[in-house]
Amino acid sequence: MSAITWTRRKRALGRFWDGFRRQRAGVTGLAILVVAVALAVVAPLFIDEGVTSVVENTGPDFAPPSLEYPFGTDESGRSILLMVWWGARTSLLIGFLAALVSMAIGTILGIAAGHFRGWIGAAIMRVTDWFLVLPSLITALVLAAILGGSTFTIIMAIGVTSWPSTARLIRAQTLAVEARPYIERSKALGGGHWHITTRHVLPNVAPLLLASTTLEVASAIVTESTLAFLGVTANKTSWGTMLRGSYDWNAAGQGAWWYILIPGLCILAVVMAFTLCGRALETVLNPRLRGTKA
């Protein structure tokens, strides 16, 4: 890479950051995310799997928030604070990886459908439309239930059912990019399918991809918690499994509001942060939205 390219890239990044910084909601979201991810990453330095063990924790059952248990305890005397902290790892990990799987499938199929016109593109779009119409939560539930619950299968179940909208978005963008003259020039110079899709199309769709990945992580976290609540889990503590526990042990009837409120607020905060970030990215990166009031 020549020095000119790097200077240009650095300048583009600077412009992007300037635009993003002006989105107050987006910056707030980003701040929450950085804190959440940092907390999840450093968790093993302070606590371990033991905080979720029923045997090791001998606190009072359904104890209201106190100095010792800032967020109270659950039905087995485990500290909600520590559980939420430890559970963040599973929730965030599944959210990120499921979004990654979904984005990978969506990008590859979307670019392929836009690049190869004719029957290949048509066939891919047919399959995409079919997946788009399937009720995704129901399909993910069936997939996860049949494959058996493990972290990997939950990630796959969410990823495999949520890619179609990305594929459509990327296909539209690919068509727009390939209509530009420089693609024709590249073809005339002997650029093959691989060269055009990876060197010209992919960098052009990447910004949009970033925005929609961010939004996808948000919905993957919601889906994970819903699957966990409906009993299809990776058998690891996550915010979803905690809420399932609160339902099974009738926390509402016991008046243990903290057991229901805290894990849910964690989901809400992280999902909203991702959504705010994603919307801000969209506003900055999508030329169609640039300069409009919305």
Add this chain to the structure above:
Amino acid sequence: MTAPLEAAEPAAAQAAGPAGDDRPARHGVLRYALTKAGGALLSIAMVIIATFFLFRLLPGDPVRNLAQGRNMTPEQLDLERRRLGLDKPLTDQFFDFVGQTLRLDLGTSYEYKRPVLDLIGERLGPTLLLAGVGLFIAVSLGLWQGTRAGWRPGSRFDRFSTATSLVLWSVPTFWLGLLLLMVFGAWLKIFPSRGIESVDAPDGFGYVLDVAWHMVLPCLTLVGVVYAQYLLVMRSSLLDEVGQDYINTARAKGMRDDEVRRRHAVPNALLPTVTLVFMRIGFVVGGAVTVETVFSWPGLGKLFYDAISVPDFTLMQGTFMLITVAVIVMNTLADVVYHILDPRVRSA
């Protein structure tokens, strides 16, 4: 945007076909509907085939995976496999399955020892009631609030609406249900927390009131989660219309502000929104499964959830196919209706 181009198209189409000859257009609609119906049939066929492979060919043993962590002896597992015909050759299984499904024979439930179709028939009513009422309220509320918010972008009402819907959009359905359950069911004890009717429910009109009383919390949860996206979509499609020339023309004619909105902007903004409502029907269905589980509402979603937790293989497969096919049919209908309603799409 491409608005001037789009607006020019119907004019061109009218110029091309004078003397009020609307036969080609109608013919086009019919052909479009048939194409869409064909596509839907193909999708349904794909659902049936995918279901077969999903439940039989995935890595590992479906019966064992489903039985994970539950008390089943090897004999029981074997019996279950034989009952499902998993010991026959795969091609035989496939043709048996397709034939039975086409004859609407969805097999017999392991848990209930009754035909799956009968079970589904019993549970269909409560789901249609809950989802229907919920969808109606969500659509009316979402469209009304979205219109008000989009007409004055940046106003206090708009900021409030957008913020609320972003929060609701981020809330997992089941958690909203749990919160309502806790506040109204357990603390205030205003509404019942589970089921569709009281044990000592009266007859006649009293029964209707009893069901309605049980429906308040589930319905509220469903509306809360679903209506946010309708609001956002209606708002943004109204925003697309606000800057258009015809709105300025209507204003220049001296129409009052809310008349411009009601007679010009809203009808145009409504079309994409209403289609989207039906296109996203799968989302409502997913919400219904969750809501029915939280509130033990005896509908299809609860049936599906129970099938997964038992596990009841045949019942799960049957409800999955039925729900999916229903969603495909509704999407196709929405597509065709949109085509009939929107002249721009029709002439294109």
